[in-house]
Amino acid sequence: MxxxxxxxxxxxxxxxxxxxxxxxxxxxxxxxxxxxxxxxxxxxxxxxxxxxxxxxxxxxxxxxxxxxxxxxxxxxxxxxxxxxxxxxxxxxxxxxxxxxxxxxxxxxxxxxxxxxxxxxxxxxxxxxxxxxxxxxxxxxxxxxxxxxxxxxxxxxxxxxxxxxAQKHPEYGWERNSGYGTRQHLEALKLVGPSRFHRKSFAPICNLMTQNSYITD
Structure with a gap:
């Protein structure tokens, strides 16, 4: 560098x-x-x-x-x-x-x-x-x-x-900015991740491993 x-x-x-x-x-x-x-x-x-x-x-x-x-x-x-x-x-x-x-x-x-x-x-x-x-x-x-x-x-x-958040209101991004708050995590369990989620991050990776979701 x-x-x-x-x-x-x-x-x-x-x-x-x-x-x-x-x-x-x-x-x-x-x-x-x-x-x-x-x-x-x-x-x-x-x-x-x-x-x-x-x-x-x-x-x-x-x-x-x-x-x-x-x-x-x-x-x-x-x-x-x-x-x-x-x-x-x-x-x-x-x-x-x-x-x-x-x-x-x-x-x-x-x-x-x-x-x-x-x-x-x-x-x-x-x-x-x-x-x-x-x-x-x-x-x-x-x-x-x-x-x-x-x-x-x-x-x-x-x-x-x-x-x-206007496209994906279920996650509460207008309030949590994408951080793993309780509401965000609960929404992920209910509807799965979107295409804007970081698949390499453990909570998302683990969720996708346990379930077959189609992301949008």
């Missing part, structure tokens, strides 16, 4: 612009949403913030209310350069969720309107990118750019799952 380093020396005191300033130049933050769900694609976002116009209140998307996430989503889209990428359910099943996540991240960086000089990646694994990359553990709580990417990825994926 070209130019990859892992940054463990940054104090987890909440997100700031310090990681980007230490690197200098055009830095994008990269994060994903949807590694854990049983259904739907994994979506990644890459964000290059305007250092002079950073939306107030950026934080790890999981620490924000849905309403605040959506407000910041629009603020980021209005002030920053954003790239979005995804890996499909078929790609997740073919290559595993980690490799699919890295593929989505690479696509997000490639879809930026600018070419970054460096990428800050949330977590411990970085994709092979067109620029050097550094991994930042708990980066969405440390870097403004990664926090912004986490918000974009989360809102984009939630919106996609709400749209898919």
């Amino acid at each position: 070209r130019g990859q380093a892992t940054l463990f020396d940054l104090a987890p005191s909440g997100p700031s612009y310090e990681p980007e300033q230490k690197i200098g130049g055009i830095v994008c933050g990269v994060d994903e949403a949807g590694r854990g769900p049983l259904a739907g694609p994994v979506i990644a976002a890459a964000v290059v913030l305007d250092a002079n116009n950073i939306p107030a209140g950026l934080n790890d998307s999981k620490k924000l209310s849905p309403k605040r996430r959506e407000q910041l989503y629009h603020a980021i889209k209005e002030t920053a350069q954003v790239g979005i990428g995804q890996a499909s359910v078929e790609e997740i099943d073919q290559m595993n969720i980690l490799r699919a996540t890295l593929l989505a991240m690479r696509r997000a960086v490639e879809n930026l309107p600018c070419v970054p000089g460096h990428a800050l990646i949330d977590g411990t694994h970085a994709p092979d990118l067109i620029c050097p990359a550094s991994c930042l553990v708990k980066g969405d709580s440390r870097s403004f750019s990664i926090a912004a990417a986490s918000i974009i990825a989360k809102v984009e994926r939630d919106f996609l799952m709400k749209n898919l």
Whole structure:
């Protein structure tokens, strides 16, 4: 992985612009949403913030209310350069969720309107990118750019799952985003998986092994 380093020396005191300033130049933050769900694609976002116009209140998307996430989503889209990428359910099943996540991240960086000089990646694994990359553990709580990417990825994926829920209302995706909630699991036992379910994930694989379902 070209130019990859892992940054463990940054104090987890909440997100700031310090990681980007230490690197200098055009830095994008990269994060994903949807590694854990049983259904739907994994979506990644890459964000290059305007250092002079950073939306107030950026934080790890999981620490924000849905309403605040959506407000910041629009603020980021209005002030920053954003790239979005995804890996499909078929790609997740073919290559595993980690490799699919890295593929989505690479696509997000490639879809930026600018070419970054460096990428800050949330977590411990970085994709092979067109620029050097550094991994930042708990980066969405440390870097403004990664926090912004986490918000974009989360809102984009939630919106996609709400749209898919219109075709498959029985699973409650508009509420659970494809995660294995009780309602989702009960619906799977009743009607089986759809074509949007990840067949390589244990709950779905086990269900399909025990029963013969025709997916749609």
